[in-house]
Amino acid sequence: MADERDDTFNAVRAILVKAAGGLAVVKDTATTYELRGTQPVTIGARKLDAMCFASVVKAKNDVALYFFPSYTHPSEIGALPAILAKCRTGKSCFHVGHADRAILAAIRGLVMKGKAVYKKSGWIGVIGAEDGKPGRP
Numbered sequence: 001m002a003d004e005r006d007d008t009f010n011a012v013r014a015i016l017v018k019a020a021g022g023l024a025v026v027k028d029t030a031t032t033y034e035l036r037g038t039q040p041v042t043i044g045a046r047k048l049d050a051m052c053f054a055s056v057v058k059a060k061n062d063v064a065l066y067f068f069p070s071y072t073h074p075s076e077i078g079a080l081p082a083i084l085a086k087c088r089t090g091k092s093c094f095h096v097g098h099a100d101r102a103i104l105a106a107i108r109g110l111v112m113k114g115k116a117v118y119k120k121s122g123w124i125g126v127i128g129a130e131d132g133k134p135g136r137p
Contacts (some may be wrong), residue, residue: 037123069114
């Protein structure tokens with residue numbers, strides 16, 4: 001029997017799947033969906049092949065959304081909607097117990113804002129590719 005975590009995981013996963021164009025799908029399992037950028041990045045002195053974008057994980061007691069633009073670009077992301085701020089447990093981690101329309105709308109808006117920020121920074125391919133495969137810068 002499916003529990004509330006399944007519904008929440010599937011709803012947040014669907015938001016990430018819809019936003020996947022221009023990003024690389026790193027992991028897609030029954031309990032984890034993970035996206036990363038497609039371009040090399042330099043953060044401080046560290047050079048990376050790509051930067052994590054977001055992942056959703058069905059955990060033991062809830063669903064965790066890891067959203068890296070809130071860590072890498074806090075000023076561009078700005079203040080979080082109050083409904084998401086209540087779920088935040090770290091710089092990039094949000095624990096969601098129940099996903100109603102309001103929280104899903106807030107997550108959707110946050111993901112689209114983060115995608116635009118990563119695109120502007122040159123960290124992902126073309127926004128709008130619908131196949132979930134990396135686009136060209």
